[in-house]
Amino acid sequence: MTSPRPFVLAAIAASLLLAGCSAASPSPVETSGDPAPAPSEPTVVSLAELEFPFESGDWLDGLDENRAALVEWNESYAADCTAELAGSADSADCTEGILTGLKAVNGVKTSFDFSFDNADWESGDYSGLVALAPTRDAIQTASDSGSDFIDTCYYVPGQDGCVAKAQAFLDDAAAAVEVTATWER
DSSP states (O other): OOOOHHHHHHHHHHHHHHHHHHHOOOOOSSSSSSOOOOTSSSSOOOOOGSSSSSHHHHHHHHHHHHHHHHHHHHHHHHHHHOOHHHHHHHHHHHHHHHHHHHHHHHHHHHHHHHTTTTTHHOOOOOOHHHHHHHHHHHHHHHHHHHHIIIIOOOOOOSSSTTHHHHHHHHHHHHHHHHHHHHHEE
């Protein structure tokens, strides 16, 4: 009887050869050791550590206060009102609440509009403005949709399309609140 030794040796040699040709997976020791941030949690930038075109301490305080007012409005409004109520003639408080929300959005917008020149934003020279550009864009979008609601539906609530306009503003305001979570004072 012949020994299966040559077949076993050939199989071992083939598996070693294939193992040498395949890419090695990194071992846990080879990784940086820092786990990647969870995709659902944004990285938060500290604005106080970034550069602005002028001394920014007071301005950052005002921006943070305006953001807090927007966040507070967003939470309280969502607890009591919906786009259906805001767009109807049945709930004057919810319709009025859209105006309050637009004022909160425009508080943040004013912080940007009256503090920096467009050339400052566009230059890319200031790390603080680069970090705040997504907030500025989201706030402008919410301001535009809130103004659209007010222009069309505030004085004559219940018109066709008012619920959609209210929902657009609520969605845009929520998106603006979400993007403000990416920075802190």
